[in-house]
Amino acid sequence: MKKLIFACLAATLGMASVAQADVAAGTYSVEGTNLDGSSYGGTATITLSSDTTCHIHWSTGSESDGICMLYGNAFAAGYVFKTGGVGLVVYEVMDDGSLEGVWTIDGESGAGTEILTPQ
Structure with a gap:
């Protein structure tokens, strides 16, 4: 699984161009699948902290x-x-401003998917 996540990260970063994509600060609708394949939804809020960094908060049944x-x-x-688990998500920024990604949690098997859509 770690090889899959690293391969996805490397592929995504390999596709990156020199020009920065446009990710807007604000609230996004969340639709995703858990590691077991079940679905979830909620919101995510992105707050920019520099030209390339930001803070993100998810509210999807857990925080x-x-x-x-x-x-x-x-x-x-x-x-x-909030319960202490650590995770990683890698998204591709789409032309419409949505973010399509894959995520995992340290020590867990499998990968979930997630789409953030600007509200």
């Missing part, structure tokens, strides 16, 4: 907070659940 980074069309975040 988590993270730091994020934009590089070309790759958008990645490391996050911590």
Whole structure:
């Protein structure tokens, strides 16, 4: 699984161009699948903290907070659940401003998917 996540991260960063994609601060609708394949939804709020970094907060039945980074069309975040778990998500920034990604949690098997859509 770690090889899959690293391969996805490398592929996403490899697709990144020199020009920065546009990720807007604000609230996003969240639609995703858990590690077991079940679905979830909620909201995510992105607050920019520099040209390439930001803070992100998810509210999807559980709460988590993270730091994020934009590089070309790759958008990645490391996050911590209120219960203490640590995770990683890697998104591709789409032309319509949505973010399509894959995520995992340290020590867990599998990968989930997630789409953030600007509200």
